[in-house]
Amino acid sequence: MTTERETNIALETQGLTRQFGQLVAVDEVDLTVEKDSFHCIIGPNGAGKTTLFNLLSGALSPTSGSIILNGRDITNTTPEQRVHYGLGRSFQISDVFTNLTVKENIRLGIQSRQYRDLGVVDKLFSPTATFEDIERRTAEVLEQTDLMEYADTEASALSYGNKRRLEISIVLATDPEVVLLDEPTAGMSRENTMATIEMLQGILADKTLVLVEHDIDLVMELADRITVLHNGATLAVGSPDEIADSEEVNRVYLGEP
Amino acid sequence: MSLLFEQLLNGLTIGVVYVLIAAGLSVIFGVMDVINFSHGELFALGAYFAISLAAPFGGPGFWLALVVAPLLVGIIGAAIERFTIRPLYGRNPLYQILLTFGLVLVIADIIVLLWGRQQQQFSGPPSLAGSIQIFGFSYSLYNLFIITFGLALAGAIWYGLNNTRVGLVIRAGAQDREMVQNLGIEIDRYYTLVFGVGSAIAAAGGVVLGGYQSVSPAMGHSVIIPAFVIVVLGGLGSFRGAVAGGLLVGVIQTLTRSYVPLLEGLVVFLLMIAVLLVKPSGLFGDPEWQEAGGEHTTLSTGSGGILSKSQRLRVGATVVGALLVIPLGTNVLYSPYIVSITSDILIWALFALSLDLVLGYAGLVSLGHAMFYGLGAYTTMLTMIHLTPSVLVALVLAIIVAAIIAWVVGYLSIRVSGIYFAMITLAFAQVFYNLVYKFEWTGSSQGLYGATPMYGIAGIGVAVGDLSLSAGPISISSAEVFYYLLVVIAVCSFLLVRRIMVAPFGSVLKSIRESQKRSRFVGYNVTAHKRNAFVLSGGLAGLAGGLYAISNGFVSPDVLHWLRSGELVVMAVLGGIGTLYGPMLGAGVFIFFEDLLSTYIEQWRMVLGTIFILFVIYIPRGIVSIGPYLRDRGIIDITEQKFERSEIDDD
Numbered sequence: 001m002t003t004e005r006e007t008n009i010a011l012e013t014q015g016l017t018r019q020f021g022q023l024v025a026v027d028e029v030d031l032t033v034e035k036d037s038f039h040c041i042i043g044p045n046g047a048g049k050t051t052l053f054n055l056l057s058g059a060l061s062p063t064s065g066s067i068i069l070n071g072r073d074i075t076n077t078t079p080e081q082r083v084h085y086g087l088g089r090s091f092q093i094s095d096v097f098t099n100l101t102v103k104e105n106i107r108l109g110i111q112s113r114q115y116r117d118l119g120v121v122d123k124l125f126s127p128t129a130t131f132e133d134i135e136r137r138t139a140e141v142l143e144q145t146d147l148m149e150y151a152d153t154e155a156s157a158l159s160y161g162n163k164r165r166l167e168i169s170i171v172l173a174t175d176p177e178v179v180l181l182d183e184p185t186a187g188m189s190r191e192n193t194m195a196t197i198e199m200l201q202g203i204l205a206d207k208t209l210v211l212v213e214h215d216i217d218l219v220m221e222l223a224d225r226i227t228v229l230h231n232g233a234t235l236a237v238g239s240p241d242e243i244a245d246s247e248e249v250n251r252v253y254l255g256e257p
Numbered sequence: 258m259s260l261l262f263e264q265l266l267n268g269l270t271i272g273v274v275y276v277l278i279a280a281g282l283s284v285i286f287g288v289m290d291v292i293n294f295s296h297g298e299l300f301a302l303g304a305y306f307a308i309s310l311a312a313p314f315g316g317p318g319f320w321l322a323l324v325v326a327p328l329l330v331g332i333i334g335a336a337i338e339r340f341t342i343r344p345l346y347g348r349n350p351l352y353q354i355l356l357t358f359g360l361v362l363v364i365a366d367i368i369v370l371l372w373g374r375q376q377q378q379f380s381g382p383p384s385l386a387g388s389i390q391i392f393g394f395s396y397s398l399y400n401l402f403i404i405t406f407g408l409a410l411a412g413a414i415w416y417g418l419n420n421t422r423v424g425l426v427i428r429a430g431a432q433d434r435e436m437v438q439n440l441g442i443e444i445d446r447y448y449t450l451v452f453g454v455g456s457a458i459a460a461a462g463g464v465v466l467g468g469y470q471s472v473s474p475a476m477g478h479s480v481i482i483p484a485f486v487i488v489v490l491g492g493l494g495s496f497r498g499a500v501a502g503g504l505l506v507g508v509i510q511t512l513t514r515s516y517v518p519l520l521e522g523l524v525v526f527l528l529m530i531a532v533l534l535v536k537p538s539g540l541f542g543d544p545e546w547q548e549a550g551g552e553h554t555t556l557s558t559g560s561g562g563i564l565s566k567s568q569r570l571r572v573g574a575t576v577v578g579a580l581l582v583i584p585l586g587t588n589v590l591y592s593p594y595i596v597s598i599t600s601d602i603l604i605w606a607l608f609a610l611s612l613d614l615v616l617g618y619a620g621l622v623s624l625g626h627a628m629f630y631g632l633g634a635y636t637t638m639l640t641m642i643h644l645t646p647s648v649l650v651a652l653v654l655a656i657i658v659a660a661i662i663a664w665v666v667g668y669l670s671i672r673v674s675g676i677y678f679a680m681i682t683l684a685f686a687q688v689f690y691n692l693v694y695k696f697e698w699t700g701s702s703q704g705l706y707g708a709t710p711m712y713g714i715a716g717i718g719v720a721v722g723d724l725s726l727s728a729g730p731i732s733i734s735s736a737e738v739f740y741y742l743l744v745v746i747a748v749c750s751f752l753l754v755r756r757i758m759v760a761p762f763g764s765v766l767k768s769i770r771e772s773q774k775r776s777r778f779v780g781y782n783v784t785a786h787k788r789n790a791f792v793l794s795g796g797l798a799g800l801a802g803g804l805y806a807i808s809n810g811f812v813s814p815d816v817l818h819w820l821r822s823g824e825l826v827v828m829a830v831l832g833g834i835g836t837l838y839g840p841m842l843g844a845g846v847f848i849f850f851e852d853l854l855s856t857y858i859e860q861w862r863m864v865l866g867t868i869f870i871l872f873v874i875y876i877p878r879g880i881v882s883i884g885p886y887l888r889d890r891g892i893i894d895i896t897e898q899k900f901e902r903s904e905i906d907d908d
Contacts (some may be wrong), residue, residue, distance in 0.1 A: 057778065083780030091778070097771035108768050111761055112780035118761060127759045222750055 009071075010208040011056070011087075012037045016065035018051050023052040027232035029064070033178070033210055033225075040211045040219040043229030044252070052210045052229065053182050057089045058082045064081030070177065085111060088207075090184055096155045103151040105166055107138045109173025119221050138173070145169040145203050164186050164196060168203050178208040186220065193218060220244065228252075259394045264515050265508060270400045270469065272507020273407030277462030278480060279487040280411060280501040281455025282288045284418075287431035288451050289341060289495025291353045292676060294823070295360035295461055299482030302364060303330050303460025304467035304476065305372050308379045319468060321383040326464050327457040332512075334456025335449045342452070343445070344874050350676060351622050355830055356873045358823045361478060368474050381468035402467045410461060411500055418496060422424060443895030482687055482819060483510070489680050490547055492539025500540065522691035523652060526684045528839025530669070533681050537673045573838075580744050584737040596740050602848045603743040604805050607750055609828045609840035611797035613756060616826070617835030618766040619790040620773070621671070622679045624822050625686030629659040629667070629795040630816035632689065635699060638812045641708035648710045648721060648807055655803030663795020667788040683819060688727045690817040704813030718802050721807065747841075748798060756791070757836055766790055770835065827869055833879025842880055 009035040018026040035038045039221040045047050054060040056067060058079035077085070078202045097105050113132050122131075124170050129135065141149040143178070147169060150158060156164060171179055185193040186198060197218070213219050219226060221242070226243045228235040236246045243249055254256075264787035280478040282296045306326035310885060311318035337360065343350050380386075381399045389396040428442050429439045437444050463476075487506050491498020506525050512601060513520045580599070587593045608630055615621040633655035640651040670681045701707075710721040726733040733741075757763045766785050768776040777783045806812050815821075824847070832843020850868070854861035 003501060078781045078782075079778050080782050083778065089778055093777045093839065095772055097768050099771055100510060100767060104764070104767075106777075109779050115761060115765070115781065123760060123762045124757055125760050127756070128761055129759075130759070130766050144798065170775075170779060 002165070008035055009033065011210065012068040013056075013206050014066050014068070016052070016055060016067065017063050018048075018055055018060060018068055019063045019075075020027060021142065023162055024232050025064045026055060026062070029229070029232075031227060032237075033208060036150055036206060037224040038209045038211065038222055039225050039227070040213055040214055040223035040231060041227045042213055042219050045214075047218055047229040049212045049214075049229055050182070050221075051148055051232075053089075053180060056210070057180055083176070084116070086175075086177035087180065088171040088174050088178070089180040090171050090182065091167055096163060096170065098156045099154060100160070101152050102166055103138060103142065103156055105170055106141050106145075106147070106173045106240075109170045109253035110141065110175075112174050125177050135169075141169060141173050161195075165199055165203075167175070168200055172203050174205075177205060178210060179204055180210045181209060183215075184211070186214070211229065259392065262392060263394060263396065264402060264511055266396060266404070266506030266510030266574040269504060270311045270403050270507070271511060272504035273404050273485055274466045275480075275484060275501075275507050276464045276500050276503030277407055277465075278459045279491070280414060280496060281458045282484055283491065283494055283499040284427070284431070284486065284496055285451055285455045287440075287496075288434075289342075289448050290350055291355070292350060292485075292679075293452075293455075294354060294357040294481060295337070295364055296357075296456070297454045297477035297479075297484065298361050299330050299477075300459040300480060301368060301472075301474070302333070303327060303463030303528075304370055304472045306330065307464040307467050308372065308377055308472060312377050313516045316383045319379075320666065323399055323461065323464050327460040330460030330463075330688065331453040332455030332562065335453030336458075338449050338452035340457075341870060341874065343448070346430070348877065349557035351813050351830075352873055352877060354622075354624075354679070355826060356870055358712055358827060359866045359870040359873065361481075361823075363870070364863040365474060365477060366863035366866070369476075370863070372474075374474060376471040376473045378471050379467060383641065387480030399469060402606050403469060406465060407462070410458065413501075414458065415496060423447070423450070429737060439781035478645020478820065478876070482683070482684055483525060484829075485680060486525050486684065488539075488541055489677070490529055492541040495539065495541040498539055498541030502539075504907055506684075519695065522694070523688055526688045526691070529684045530681060533673055533677060534669060536789040537677050555647060559677075577744070577748055579743075580748075584733060584740060587734075587737070589713070591611055593736065595735055598848065598852050599741050600736075600743055601749045602845045603740075604801050605825075605828065605844035605848055606841035607747050607804070608798055608801035609832070609844040610747075610750060610754060610827060611794045611801060612829050613834055613837055613840040614794040615787075615790050616765070616829055617840070618758070618838075619787045620770050621787060621791065622675070622826075623682045623791075623794075624792075624819070624826065625666075625682030625684070626798055626825055627817050627819065627821035628682070628686035628689050628826075629663055629798035630664055630802035630805070630821065631686075631693075631812075631814075632659045634812040634816045635693065635705065635802075636799070637803035637806040638705040638708060641710050641807075642705065646709050646711040646720070648712055651710070651807070652800060652803045654797045657799075659750075659802070660796035663792045663798075664788070667791035667795075671784055671787050671791065683822070686817060686819060686822060690814060690819070693814045693817060700813070701799065702814060704811055704815075706811040707846070708810070710807050736905045740807065743808070745775075746800070749840065750800070754797070758837065762786070762789070771819055772847040810878045830877075831869065831872055831879055833881035836881055839879050839881040846880065 003235050009032055011031070013031040015026065016026055016029045016031070023232055029048075029052060031041075031052075041049060042051060049052060051060065056063050056073075058077060058081075062075065066073055068074065069082070069087055072085060074082055074085055074087070097108065100108075111128070111131070114131075114134060139148075142151055145165060145168075147162070152163060155163065158166060168184075181200070185196050186202065188196060193215075211219070211222070220239075220243075223240055225238070226240060228243060228246075228249050232250050233251060236243060236249050238246070265296075278296060278300050281291060285291055285293055285296075307319070307322035307327055312324040314321055314335065341356055341360070345356060349423050380401075385399045385402050386862060388397050389401070390396075419426060426437065426442055426444070426447055430447060432784050434444060477801060486543055487502035488499055490506070491502030509524060509528070513524050517524075545898060580603075583599055584596050587596055602742070608626070611629070612623065615623055615695045636655040636658040637651040640654050641648075644650070666682065666685050670678055670685070671753060675901070694701055712719055712724060721736050721739055724738050726738065754821070758766070765776065765781050768779070769783055769786060773783050802816065804814065828843040828847045829840035830843070831847060832841065833839030847865070850865055851861060854864050858864065876886070
């Protein structure tokens, strides 16, 4: 039965730990993210959310423990290798390729997954427009994300909402199986938050989503499963209802007695 | 034993002077992030003021000079900060490097204008003329004075930094500028002060060194590179580091000169490279500087010109057409000199194109590109002298050698970012510059000459100097044949690089230029791409150097001098980086003006430097941005192809 269980797990960590000097920012975290689920990681400030996110994306390497993506140990891989194994991550809005067109932004995402299969001569000398497969996929993603009408617009000229949309669309273009999202709605009004989440879920439908979030109300609405971090360690794991009922979580996270 | 001791004291004497230069340089960087290339010129200015001040007063004149010269230079330094550097705060640090490079040209020429080119001497005070007995041997009193004076001055500055309110603000500013401003302190005024005091200390170093050695116009730019080494060794922004580094470099230099002459001029650069690779923040540096200049606002002009695609094509065709007909007018409309100057422009344009690959697309500020150019020139010359006169073989070897060295340098350097990358490439270039002096086979300081380049391969072909063509009324001299070869190579290289930039590899480079981090998380190996771009760039620079060697018939260590790397960056920025044609245009304009100005005025560098400074301040995106700039302000209206042709003709 183990094989069935494994195939059902998209992302997993075992004893994941990161120390900064004396400080243990992430402490023996065992995370299990099921395929196609919306998994949220919450915790108060300083709980180790950002460090955990950076460990998962590859921006930091762990002190000990391992990370497994679709059954493959990716602990010692670089961020760019993780993209090729099917892990995507979202960014702050400013992190699109500002002076390139919307189409080129998307195209770069699509090209990324096929890049290592291109021959040296093709890579160096064939104009990008001659790669029909990549062009076709780019058009598909532009259609799918409602950005077609802005295809030739420079990213810098987009409205706030469309920049956000483009940002997520680049992630989609890299064809990830698991997408890491780091507080994608930080600083937004309630209305914008909901619109953004809807956009996210629309574009990234049938992807496994891992959301690192501060806003507990939002998480309760969205998550299939929640991991609560406290002082770097896992405090509780469960469905939103289970988390809402957990005394420990209420005590620590909500500051209730 | 006493000889070693004497050498140590000599080393300390020079070391103390280095400390006086490096201390200001380092604190200026720490507080304002400005890498001040003109610091060496301010140091030289101190020595020259001392000459003028000391002479009329005889013996006591030295003491007068020691007080007044630093004051004057301090005022000049403060003015430089106030009027030229201040408009640049908040921009990419590259602009400050460029601006201060422009200042180097200006100040160096002012020195020549006022004091002449020849070496000069002024004597130290008579009271310090003798020598005294210490530890059983006699040693120059004046040297001991330099050591004592320098250390006392450094000590006083250290005390001031640590025990006064002004010092506190400066140290706080070096830590976190914004925080200091938020506390309601006008940090800008302190910038002027720091720059002024830093310049004054350097000038004091110039005065005391002037009494020890001779004073010459080159003393500024020969001292600035070791000073950078010291600052990087000690840690950018660290006063302690500058003191320790200065003394260390002074002693090491003096000892290697006496005991391991083979390593003279190399050891400090190798030391710096090693330190940067192991501990990029330097011996005493704050690790937070590591990211200095890492990701700033994008420098490149990028796309967004005012011409449509067909207009561009037409302009390009016109330029190529003009280049092709230039030789036809020689001896009729103008002298053959036009062909020779245009040949120079083409070679520099190729060199500038190579720089744009890394500067404009990979965001790597290389201050050592003369290294690849020089390697190409030397390889070509050596091949033609010893192996085969074939131009083709020599150029191919030039490209290969330059590309291999670029791979090695890139492999070692690309792990450090921003300013550190600039410094490490500068250091590598200096290593090669000093290396060619060491060996007989590289021609030492004499240079290499005496090859008879030939078109063709394996001994079959015709000598470059002999191939001329004539058909009816049109005759093409050998220089013109070579000129056509240059046109073909320059145009083909441009088209090739442009092609690379629209291919997947180029698209990744552009993404790196936009955001390294994002590019990485989209799945591209940023480091590998930067390295590959660096290798391509190195190879192309090697080709340019090889063509120079053939065209010039002579190579000297001069081709590897850091001023050449600096001038190249100037050309690229003047034209507009990240556009490929911009830097080529910049090279054309630069060489054209250099040639024009140098015919009429001896101090052409001063004029060119001033023009360049104005460009950096007012038109930072270069000549190619003038069009969009005018259009955006409604000054010109481009609906038809009435583009200002004068801009493009020079290319």
